[in-house]
Amino acid sequence: MAKYQIEKRRHKRLSKSFGDAISGFWLAFRQERNIHIQLSAAVIVIIFSLIIHISRTDMMIVIILIGGVISLELMNTALERVVDLVTRERHPMAKAAKDTAAAAVWWFSVIAALIYAYIVAGTLLLK
Numbered sequence: 001m002a003k004y005q006i007e008k009r010r011h012k013r014l015s016k017s018f019g020d021a022i023s024g025f026w027l028a029f030r031q032e033r034n035i036h037i038q039l040s041a042a043v044i045v046i047i048f049s050l051i052i053h054i055s056r057t058d059m060m061i062v063i064i065l066i067g068g069v070i071s072l073e074l075m076n077t078a079l080e081r082v083v084d085l086v087t088r089e090r091h092p093m094a095k096a097a098k099d100t101a102a103a104a105v106w107w108f109s110v111i112a113a114l115i116y117a118y119i120v121a122g123t124l125l126l127k
């Protein structure tokens with residue numbers, strides 16, 4: 001059995017894990033324009049949702065959707081970095097990996113936009 005399976009895995013401190021996650025977020029924030037766009041859209045969506053008084057449950061759904069889009073974008077960024085680490089040359093597999101990860105963000109964003117449109121329409125029509 002491999003050594004790493006037998007030895008008890010040493011866990012790093014929780015504060016170090018948080019620190020690493022926050023530094024990963026800032027790194028992606030500095031390097032990825034898409035994250036700027038998504039965070040700006042999130043602020044606009046939250047402000048607009050407050051203005052039209054969507055229900056608390058709908059607001060929770062909106063926050064989950066925003067979190068999903070940002071999380072997927074961060075995973076997309078991570079995958080881009082790994083692909084670039086593996087090869088800087090043009091390769092169809094590199095393209096497939098990056099484009100598929102981008103498609104994951106795209107799919108979730110489209111679904112999120114449709115759900116938000118439904119929430120907004122439902123809220124405004126009920127008034």
Ligand SMILES: Nc1ncnc2c1ncn2[C@@H]1O[C@H](COP(=O)(O)OP(=O)(O)OP(=O)(O)O)[C@@H](O)[C@H]1O
Nearest residue numbers: 032034080087088089090091092094095098099102
């Ligand atoms: N090594 C490669 N081989 C082949 N095609 C690649 C390679 N690297 C990138 N591409 C193509 O170029 C596109 C953009 O790749 P890049 O790494 O610049 O990401 P990006 O512009 O930051 O993308 P995103 O807007 O999704 O964050 C990829 O989706 C892929 O189609």
